[in-house]
Amino acid sequence: MSVPPAERGFTLVEVMVALMIFGLIASAGVALLAFSVRAQGVTTTRLDDVGALARQSSLLAADLAQAIDRPARDERGTLLPAFVGDGTSVTFVRGGWSNLDALPRSTLQKVSYRLAEGALERIAWPMIDGAAALPPSVALDRVRGLRLRYRISGAWSDRWDGSAGAALPQALEMSLTRDDGVTFRQLFLVGSGAPPRPPAPSGAQAADGAQPPPVSANAR
Incomplete structure (x- = not known):
């Protein structure tokens, strides 16, 4: 006795084919979702990295724009040039140090940038002359290499110590x-935003922009 067409079910082969098609669609959906999650993660990481690079560039540009001709003394009292740099580090004195709390300090600040342990570090000093440096802060991490060059009168140099006549x-x-x-090349102007320095009165103590005070023999 034959079974009416309306009462016939799916054969085992048809069920297996349907399951296989459903499995392929599900696998494709999972793969697409996983790819979207990875792409979003990579994009977020890349945007964070670009933002960190932009912040580092803005910080260094602001410091260099306020660089001034103000020699400084180290902890031993040795007089150093106003701007000293080599291929992987640079140290200089900048003006315009914000003093929001009206502390009894100068508006000048000695800062330094250097490559250390895979990061570009920024170091600051609480005072220009004779003070120890504050703990370094990371301006940019994941840095493999750093090269600094300095321009004067149309020529580039790998070192700067003020001996070039400026x-x-x-x-x-x-x-x-x-x-x-990936290598990024950035060009910064030096001293472009520094205000003119008024001449220091004769015999006055060092203030903003003044020459460093003499150091006695006991301080050396």
């Missing part, structure tokens, strides 16, 4: 290589 270079070039091998 206390400050006209510009600083930074070539910064990240851990992924």
Whole structure:
């Protein structure tokens, strides 16, 4: 006796084919979702990295724009040039140090940038002369390589110590290589935003922009 067509079910082969098609669609959906999650994670990481690079560039540009001709003394009292740099570090004195709390301090600040342990660090000093440096802060992490060059009178140099006839270079070039091998080249003007320094009165103590005070033999 034959079974009416309306009462016939699916055969085992048909069920297996349907399950296989459903499995393929589900696998494709899972793969697409996983790809979207990874892409979002990579995009977020990349945007964070670009933001960190932009913040580092803005910080260094602001410091260099306020660089001034103000020699400083180290902890031993040794007089150093106003701007000193080599291929992986640079130290200088900048003006315009904000004093929101009206503390009894100068508006000048000695700062330094250097490559240390895979990061670009910024170091600051609480006083220009004779003070120990504050703990370094990371301006940019995941840095594999750093090269600094200094421009004066149309020529580039890998070192700067003020012996080129000028206390400050006209510009600083930074070539910064990240851990992924990508190199960024940035050009910064030096001293472009520094206000003119008034002459210090004779015999006055060092103040903003004044020359450093003499150091006695006991301080050396």
